[in-house]
Amino acid sequence: GAVVSQHPSRVICKSGTSVKIECRSLDFQATTMFWYRQFPKKSLMLMATSNEGSKATYEQGVEKDKFLINHASLTLSTLTVTSAHPEDSSFYICSAQPGSGNQPQHFGDGTRLSIL
Amino acid sequence: GNSVTQMEGPVTLSEEAFLTINCTYTATGYPSLFWYVQYPGEGLQLLLKATKADDKGSNKGFEATYRKETTSFHLEKGSVQVSDSAVYFCALSSQGAQKLVFGQGTRLTINP
Numbered sequence: 001g002a003v004v005s006q007h008p009s010r011v012i013c014k015s016g017t018s019v020k021i022e023c024r025s026l027d028f029q030a031t032t033m034f035w036y037r038q039f040p041k042k043s044l045m046l047m048a049t050s051n052e053g054s055k056a057t058y059e060q061g062v063e064k065d066k067f068l069i070n071h072a073s074l075t076l077s078t079l080t081v082t083s084a085h086p087e088d089s090s091f092y093i094c095s096a097q098p099g100s101g102n103q104p105q106h107f108g109d110g111t112r113l114s115i116l
Numbered sequence: 117g118n119s120v121t122q123m124e125g126p127v128t129l130s131e132e133a134f135l136t137i138n139c140t141y142t143a144t145g146y147p148s149l150f151w152y153v154q155y156p157g158e159g160l161q162l163l164l165k166a167t168k169a170d171d172k173g174s175n176k177g178f179e180a181t182y183r184k185e186t187t188s189f190h191l192e193k194g195s196v197q198v199s200d201s202a203v204y205f206c207a208l209s210s211q212g213a214q215k216l217v218f219g220q221g222t223r224l225t226i227n228p
Contacts, residue, residue, distance in 0.1 A: 006159065032214055043205065043218045044160070093159045097214060104150065105216060107159035 003027055004096045006108025014116055015086060021079045021111045023094030029074035030096035034105060035067070038091040050077045084115045118143040122206050122219035129196055130227050137191040137222050139180075139206035147208040149173075149182055149189040150216070154203045163191075163204070198226045 003026040011019055023033055032051050036044040048069050050056040056069035066088075068080040077096075081088050091112050095105040123138040141147065148167045152160040164173030166182035166189065173180050178193045189206060206219040 004159075034214075034216075041221075041223070043220045046215060049214065095160075095216075104162050104165055107152070107161065109159040110157075112157075 002098065002106040004030075004094065004106045004108040006094050006111055008111060009109060010112045010114075012114045012116065013084065016083055017115075019081045019084055019113060021081075021092055021094070021113075023077045023079070023096065023108055025075045025096040025098070025106070028096075028098040030077075030098060031074065032097045033071055033077035034095045034097070035069060035077075035079050036093045036095070038093060038110070040091075044093060047079075081113065084113070086115045089113055089115045118147065118208060118210055118217045120206050120208055120217055120219035122204075122222050124220075124222070126223040126225060128225045128227065131198055132195045133226075135191070135193040135196045135200075135224070137204055137206075137224070139189045139191065139219060141187050141189065141206075141208050143187075143208055143210055143217075145211045146184075147210050149180070150207045150209070151178070151180055151189070151191050152205040152207060152218075154205065154221070156202075160205065196224075196226050198228050200224060201226045 005024045007022045035047045047062045048056045048058045050071040052071045071077040093110040095107045097105045119142045150165045151163040153163045154160045164175040166173040169184035171182045180191045203221045203223050205221045207216045
């Protein structure tokens with residue numbers, strides 16, 4: 001149980017393109033989803049917290065207009081990297097939390113984004 | 117603020133060796149503590165957790181005990197396998213909070 005599917009797993013595109021990444025909880029409802037960015041051989045950096053039906057809460061230093069987050073249902077959140085540039089290349093990971101409070105987060109397999 | 121400090125890697129061991137990866141934390145109150153594992157090219161998988169002092173989390177031969185007196189949550193396994201090669205992350209979440217705070221990760225390589 002508690003499976004989170006992230007799609008696509010890898011994307012390569014040209015600079016200036018917008019890229020959408022989907023995060024789905026397959027067998028549970030996730031009131032909260034999280035988006036992380038991971039640089040090579042580094043830890044995960046929380047970008048934003050997404051609650052169903054409301055605006056995402058972004059961490060300090062994360063550009064809201066660059067990284068658009070939509071959490072339209074209890075099983076789907078999307079991250080759109082707008083007008084992507086080479087410096088946006090990274091490994092993006094989502095997680096979903098069933099219920100609230102002390103429930104552990106369940107992670108997707110990540111998306112490797114490469115901007116040429 | 118809350119923080120997690122992990123033993124620096126990389127760690128390289130031979131198969132069947134004993135493993136310890138140290139993790140200490142700084143937090144107010146009584147956080148929940150977690151170990152996550154990340155295999156190459158994948159997301160994170162929850163390995164084990166503990167939600168209160170003296171709890172022992174265990175899974176797949178790995179164990180960690182929540183030690184409030186030393187603010188630690190060290191990961192141990194008695195006999196490692198090649199398939200345990202991965203990056204291990206210690207993390208905490210504060211009482212009533214949803215955010216996870218991660219340590220820097222420890223890369224473990226097990227040689228046959």
